[in-house]
Amino acid sequence: MDVDVDHYNVLGLPSGEEGAKLTEKEIAKGYKLKALVLHPDKRPDDPNAHENFQKLKLSYEVLKDEKARKLFDDLLRAKREQRARRGQQDAKRRRMVSDLEDRERAAYAEDPGEVERRRVEKIDRELKEQVDKIRAMFANKGVPVVKKETVGAKKNGIEEDEKKILNVRWEKVDSEGYSAERLRELFSKFGEVKDVVIRSGKEKKKRGQALVEMATEEAAVAALGNVYGKLSNPLLVLPYGKKVTASTIPTRESDDLNNFSGINHQAYEDNILGKLQKAAENQKRKA
Template identity: 50%
Template sequence: MAGGRGTAAEEDENVDHYAVLGLPSGEEGAKLTLKEIEKAYRNQSRIRHPDKRPNDPNATSDFQQLKTSFEVLKDEASRCVFDARLRARRERLVRDSFLDAKRRKLATDLEERERAAEVAEAADPVKQAERREKDVAARLQEELAEFQARKAKKPAAAPTSTSKSSEQVKKEEHGGVALDKERMLKVSWERNSGDYTAVKLRELFEKFGGVEDVVIRSKASKKRGSAIVVMSSKEAAVAATHSMCGSLSNPLLVLPVQAVASDISSSFPTKSAEPVNPKLSNIIGAGFQDYEASIMKKLQKANDLKKNTQ
């Protein structure tokens, strides 16, 4: 009998034996006496005996489950094991329900924060400008990388007698994409005398013509800031270079990424031959920084000379 009871108890862990006998389960079921369990079994046996249900194909298996559940509950040891399993099952369901509710709340809170951030960004022009600047900077970096890759793969072209316009040559050198570097200006400033945003730089340079893009460099230096300003025309770039660099009181240092030698020499006269067209790959590199440092030294000397003569 004990072996039979053990087999019955292990037959199906998902069956609620109290419910099979039509009894209340859970903590209330655990308080039932053996007489109450036997009474419920007798009542269910009279109702669910296969002889009472000759047309029911499941009558025999249902009655067998009734007997199995009764055997589990009438034995004190197997009933204790079953009660413990029911209790653990209820606790797991409660815990899972709590975790599901917590996950749903976290997901809802995250969605609300994202929506709030999107609304705040839409209402804040500064944040919109920062996002556009990041997108433009990323796009510019991709274009530079693609250009350098194409340039590295492109074989040296043999000289031909066919004449080509400067714009055609420029397009061929850039893989068919005209990157007009003569419209691009490198702008730098000392942060201790004030910082600049893309919006502020755009306002300053629009005095000399249209501004297509302003890209602020990431703040790698706490002392200095820099940006790339793309003007709408070469004339606007030249005008901005001459006007902004012509005044020693101006805190911005404005240099063309590529300009004719006469433009640079007229703004910054020098005795020794120095490079006037920094390579595109050195816009943010050491070569351009050396060039910029040289210009800064000359501006500082001119400023000191002006102070001494006053």
Template identity: 40%
Template sequence: MVPSPTDEIDHYKVLDLPSGEEGSRLTADQIEKAYKTQSRLRHPDKRPDDPNATADFQLLRASYDVLRDEQSRRAFDATVRARREKEVRDSARDGKRRKLAADLEERERAAERGEPLDADEIEKRREKSVAKELKRELDAFLNRNVRRSEPASAAASASASTSRGENHDSPEEKSNKERILKVSWERSLGEYTATRLREIFQKFGKVDDVVIRTKKSKSKGTALVVMSSRDAVMAATRSMCGDVTNPLLVLPLQTSSDGPDGFSAPFAEANDEPRISKIVGAGFSDYEASILKKLQQANKNKPAQ
């Protein structure tokens, strides 16, 4: 009896051939050659002491009959592809199940510690922890740059001041940071490319660079936009933060409090603090640092006036 293409038998493997996509590309001559080789090796006359020799040889012949017929072979190849696609889907579902199990275990541990069981509260705490760690890494990066550019004694003083919570950005670093905008958006409302973001922000001034975050979130997109001047950053932030219909969340990387021409303290409190957590996420620290490094290198390469 010839097995049907839907049987759980890999006819390529029965003939000792590669299976899957590689098997589907084999020629009829290659299949026939493999069958002749296997039939010589596995013929019952060659295995008189093997009680399964006859059944094995019949299976070999049945698999060959399936693969040498063009129509039945196409049907079998389609079945193999369907099986593999199912395995991929099952693997993805298993991953989701493992995440659900991990979340459940976390809630159970929180309950044992007397913490709230609400999943949203647990996620908020996790995001807060990630944001704190990213801020620590960015501060460490900036402090390392300060120490490299100052004499040893000044670096020691900067380190001591940092431990007391003071901010000692160099004028160049402060200027660079004030030229950078953090931008985020909900993917459900649309997607933004570097080209599209450049078009949007060019109306506020020259755009030096746009970096889309490479480690993408399924729900949120994020980017850094480097403007040519702090005035352009001010114009973009004031305009887009005041537009309630704007789908982009636009925040300066670093606000300035230089008076009426800069971002005043009330403006920063009203726009930056309540919403900044929406744009902070894993990976942001790395490419903030890379953007600052590019700006510093560009400043060094400028010809002397």
């Protein structure tokens, strides 16, 4: 039996949710009306008349059987839900690409110097907050300070999804560039990759850009700062929505800790925290 056949349509009846509500009498009536038209005696010149009439009888038998009809209704419902999910995913992908393009236009429309100043201030502020946490931990005899969550605070579903998305850049788009398959291979080492969207446009791009959606936030965090790509064409991996300028694209010469961008900023912060911890241990030994 062909699973793509809609038995309701074969009998000339409405399908989907409306078809599932039809009574046995309505189904039998539909079959009789259709049989009067497709019966081989009524179509002596049609070489397919017998085959078509057999298909009609089969569809009628399927809908007459209570169990078979329920399974068929379940199949139609599952297909409708599958089409709806695909439509939602396509709409979500279009929104992601459109949102990224809007953010990029807004970022490049601003004064680069102002953008860089705000970026450095943000990194400096976050670094100070982290250092304060380390100091508080030592003040409490090594017990880490746990930040309490605000009662009643709710996270928007879209914001939760964005935490799983990574913004990936690279300098060269020629033979040394990256395909969706190659990016999926690199990021899958840190967890399941749900989707990879390579940004494309009518104008010629000097740099490559893509969105990588991980299955979980933990996988996205694990991949952040650990995916480097080729040494000749390194990857810049940032959280989704982080504004960057051309100066943040990594190169083989950008390994010094004074470069506050992408992976190097994390290395700089880890270095500072390591020095603080070592200083605290030395102070304890002296005491």
